[in-house]
Amino acid sequence: MSTGINTDAGEKLRAYADRMERLMEEIDGLKDDLKDLKGQAKNDGFNVQALTRLIMIRRDKRRFEVEAELLNDLLLYAHATGIPLDVISPSVESGEEVVRSSKVDPAAESAPFD
Numbered sequence: 001m002s003t004g005i006n007t008d009a010g011e012k013l014r015a016y017a018d019r020m021e022r023l024m025e026e027i028d029g030l031k032d033d034l035k036d037l038k039g040q041a042k043n044d045g046f047n048v049q050a051l052t053r054l055i056m057i058r059r060d061k062r063r064f065e066v067e068a069e070l071l072n073d074l075l076l077y078a079h080a081t082g083i084p085l086d087v088i089s090p091s092v093e094s095g096e097e098v099v100r101s102s103k104v105d106p107a108a109e110s111a112p113f114d
Contacts, residue, residue: 038048078085 038052041051042048075085
């Protein structure tokens with residue numbers, strides 16, 4: 001693929017550069033908006049550092065929920081296909097790690113992950 005001035009590759013490259021430049025300008029604008037918002041919160045007497053930490057915790061919680069859903073789907077698919085899969089997950093009650101297996105005893109009548 002040649003990247004001359006009047007080639008398709010050259011035009012694509014120019015389009016990518018233009019789009020990237022616009023996105024970077026938007027990011028700079030959003031950073032300015034965030035700075036202004038933090039200033040407003042500070043002027044209203046709020047602790048901006050605590051507010052920022054709260055947002056980070058909320059974002060991590062959403063990421064954790066997405067990962068938990070993905071792991072649940074993985075375990076269900078492994079079980080449905082009969083593929084044994086051992087997973088280490090933290091126990092909510094004790095804080096210790098617990099090994100859970102997708103291997104199911106055919107004689108057992110309960111669900112595999114009770």
